[in-house]
Amino acid sequence: MSVRKNLRASAQSDALCLEEFLPYRFSVLTNRISRHLAKAYEKQFGITIPEWRVIANLARFAPMTASDVVDKSSMDKVKVSRAISKLLKSGLIERDTDEQDKRRGQLRLSKAGKDVFEEIAPVALGWEADLLAPLPPEERRTLDEILNKIERVLDDAGA
Template sequence: MSSGPLILERFLPYRLSIVTNRISGALSRHYATRFGIGIPEWRVIANLGRHPGLTANEVAERSAMDKVTVSRAVAALERKGLLARVRDAEDRRKSRLDLSPRGQEVYAEIAPLALGFERDLLTALTPEEYAQLDRIIDKLNAKMDGYGGERP
């Protein structure tokens, strides 16, 4: 934490972005060629695999992806037959999203792959370091929640 010049390579937001991009990219190589889906599509599938019936806006909120990216991912998954839209019974303007049977199969194949990738990645940390990292991530997320979408 410095008040001196911005040194990008030491700037926390930049460093976090780099590591998450590298991790997401490495994991996506496992499923991109096999299933023809990219990172945004996988994030939609992962969210719907755990929380069926979300709206596109709810997926955007849960995944911290912008609405346009989610909309494109949903459209691509629909074209590939991995996702189905169902009109919300209470609000016909909304669509609820669910994985199709094929989408559920893809989720069932990729989820263990992703968990295995995570297990392997975490071998770089001791259990204590992982617990500390988990707490730190929670603290940073709570701090960001406190900003309420406003710039600090």
Template sequence: MDQAAPSSGKDDALVLERFLPYRLAVLAHTVSGALSTIYRDRFDLTIPEWRVLANLGREEPSSSNRLAERGSMDKAKVSRAVARLTEAGLITRETDSRDNRLIVLRLSKRGRSVYQRIAPLALAWEADLLEGLGDEERAALDAALAKLQARAEALKGEAGG
């Protein structure tokens, strides 16, 4: 038998369209891209910029490192988003009073206003997306996502990463 032949369909075949990590990545990309039209078209924000604003809207003050963790973004993307948001007057940067090496980020008055206008739009978009699911399905999805997140974090810890 030719070693380069495609899989015969056995259980060991990797079918990306059925591989959970691939499906979750594609879904996340699709959902994030569709939602981004709200804040891109109306507020001229990129996905990383929105994530920084949304995280600061939830928990401030914060640091770039904390925002990178919370938003599952690399530090370079957060740094670029912070620079652009600061330039646009949507966030402020200050040196931490206890540690001059740390930069503290906060929403500016204008940034808070933008956040308060986008948040309801994002929540309405989410409600529209979830409208295709019944109450039990939503609860099951939420529980499954929480379990998968916890298990992925545990596996990451076991692998030393």
């Protein structure tokens, strides 16, 4: 049964309790995590959440187009565009014109962008370690397996 059919059947039999609704819980949790972590790098580097996500994606997957960043990050095109503009102006990323298609720019971190990433990444990883510290290793593995299964369901649904 598809995700959509399961949701419809469930919604018909149970009243929606928003604070128990998984998509809502994920959204709230993600926003809380992002805001809390962002405090660590916004003060020191003046980087917003979307800018950090662009930097982190470029650190891992560059060169990328703006569309690639949108796809990888699942962020809104407008947020990605604004983040890229600010990062280009601040010199943290660079854009090379695609020789095949002059309208497409290939983005990558500049030396300064790599330096910022190298400073922020350990802060982010330390923060993640602190967040997961109450979970024993077996529960961490289980959490990872559950998230992977949910991602596969969404991949199969084309979401």
